[in-house]
Amino acid sequence: MRSFSLIFKQFSRSVLLIAGFAFLGFSAYAQGDAAKGEAIFKAKCTTCHKIDSKLIGPALGPTVTDETDDKWLTHWIENNQALIAAKDPKALKIYNEYNQSGMTVFGELTDGDVANILAYVRTTWKTMQAAPKPGAGTQVAAETGPSDLVIYALIGVIVLAIIIILVLNKVIATLERLLSKNKDFVFEDEAVEVVAVDRLAGIKKLAKNKKFVFFALLCGTLALGSWTWVTMWNTNVHQGYQPVQPIKFPHDLHAGAMKIDCQYCHSGAYKSKNASIPSLNVCMNCHKVVKTESPEIHKIYDALGYDPQTQKYDSTKARPIQWVRIHNLPDFAYFNHSQHVKVAGLKCQTCHGPVQTMKEVYQYSPLTMKWCIQCHKRTDVNTKGNAYYENMIAVHDLIKQGKKVSEAAMGGIECGKCHY
Ligand code: HEC
Ligand code: HEC
Ligand code: HEC
Ligand code: HEC
Ligand code: HEC
Ligand code: HEC
Known part of the structure; x- marks a missing residue:
């Protein structure tokens, strides 16, 4: 009897060990090179x-x-x-x-x-x-x-380990009973009867089985842990967010098929912190004459108090269109478009995805701190022909020579350092 339990203990230990290694190996495989590939894929x-x-x-x-x-x-x-x-x-x-x-x-x-x-x-x-x-x-x-793959693999491995251990437990219990109770021969249907009568008792026994209780607890803790982990990671992350807009403005038509430059409508992105949403007057440059019969375009007319019949504006009827903001960083994080678009020379699509193919815009990037930091780690700064960096090198040389450097030399009188 002793030896059965011992063998079982050793066996279940090795099953657990193998499961653990399988999980580790698997997660390494799922994240290793793919993580690097993902960054390149997204950028290019x-x-x-x-x-x-x-x-x-x-x-x-x-x-x-x-x-x-x-x-x-x-x-x-x-x-x-x-x-x-x-x-x-x-x-x-x-x-x-x-x-x-x-x-x-x-x-x-x-x-x-x-x-x-x-x-x-x-x-x-x-x-x-x-x-x-x-x-x-x-x-x-x-x-x-964490990737879903890893979590599914973890759950799968645990369930498998428990099934193996339960089955083995059962086999050992039967063998032990066979050996202790009926030293003589046991008829097959007699054995079946014993099992049937013992059904409720089996559950009770299971509750007393320390191995089983341990695994049930382990399983519960892990499931709860994974759930908390995933929930916490995704709190306040609105990737994929695509609200219904007051006018169904199709980016795929305007920026895609018609190839209107993003700058035409979002000129702010090149010279200021905010990319800005265009005023409806920009739309009227074309829609005074284009698609005048469309109900969506009539929403523009209504908002401007414009009467397509008389071609006159009535400012008393005008009311602003309430676009629903899609991308929104919390106030304590400072993000400046011109710094990324103009200075770093990044394309809008690097962060906003293929907007020129979107029927309606959705949030493409997670906009998490991790996202900002990862790009800052991976992107080389273009210092050539940039007055800011040339100034930095000049200041650096002064400091190296032991000369005094004023804050003004470091850019401390540039308006943008104190105002934004
Ligand atoms: C400017 C658009 C464009 C970009 C950027 C681009 N591709 Fe392509 N790719 C295409 C087109 C279009 C085809 C179809 C073949 C063709 O017309 O040349 C294609 C075909 C392919 C194929 C061949 C698929 C097959 O049928 O076997 C692979 C692989 C591929 N691209 C990978 C990549 C990878 C990886 C990147 C990023 C490093 C990338 N592409 C970037 C436009 C692009
Ligand atoms: C003809 C004008 C026009 C052009 C061209 C245009 N957009 Fe827009 N864009 C808008 C309007 C209007 C909205 C607000 C409605 C909406 O969200 O769909 C908007 C919204 C957006 C948003 C979401 C803003 C938010 O609320 O967070 C992004 C991102 C965006 N545009 C990027 C681009 C990019 C990138 C291009 C170039 C490929 C581009 N747009 C070209 C007019 C334009
Ligand atoms: C450079 C010219 C131009 C500008 C600027 C422009 N549009 Fe358009 N827009 C068009 C054209 C052309 C079409 C029609 C394409 C077609 O024939 O389906 C169109 C189609 C549309 C449609 C689809 C209408 C429908 O019923 O299919 C909507 C909605 C729209 N525009 C909204 C806007 C808004 C809102 C703005 C301002 C942010 C704007 N457009 C700015 C040229 C423009
Ligand atoms: C480095 C990443 C990055 C690049 C490149 C970028 N954006 Fe953005 N964009 C953001 C972030 C982050 C926000 C959210 C800003 C906030 O909430 O303060 C945003 C917000 C916006 C908005 C919402 C309104 C606003 O003014 O904040 C528009 C529209 C927009 N971007 C358009 C563009 C266009 C057009 C380009 C290219 C000329 C561009 N973006 C390039 C990251 C980027
Ligand atoms: C796609 C890559 C990319 C992403 C994503 C990105 N940045 Fe940047 N960021 C850059 C690069 C490149 C520069 C350097 C620009 C330069 O040459 O000055 C920069 C510079 C900055 C600076 C100026 C740092 C300094 O030393 O003055 C701030 C602040 C900043 N980013 C904030 C953010 C925030 C906040 C986010 C996320 C919401 C973000 N960035 C996302 C590429 C990125
Ligand atoms: C070292 C920081 C700093 C720099 C650099 C700086 N300012 Fe200021 N500025 C301030 C402060 C602080 C105030 C508010 C003073 C007050 O309220 O009395 C201010 C106030 C102002 C005001 C008045 C705003 C109002 O509502 O009364 C203007 C306009 C202004 N600055 C423009 C500029 C311009 C343009 C530049 C670049 C040439 C610049 N500032 C550079 C710190 C700075």
């Missing part, structure tokens, strides 16, 4: 590709998973034009399929970068297939916390 590929659906280029999830020739993929991603010029049959086929739209050449990417991108696309596509998530923008939620 999302303007034209989505993982699960066609954008300007093909849906990368299925294509990159079906195409197993990584060498070819690496060639393609680094320099697709070279492959096309060399008349590579596969390259020509895709190129023609997509009306010769032409993908950007990414000479700056190393083979390692491409491997990371592929790892990210493949794992993300796998997760998407395992747990399809409806709703715009949620495909890229990986940055908001």
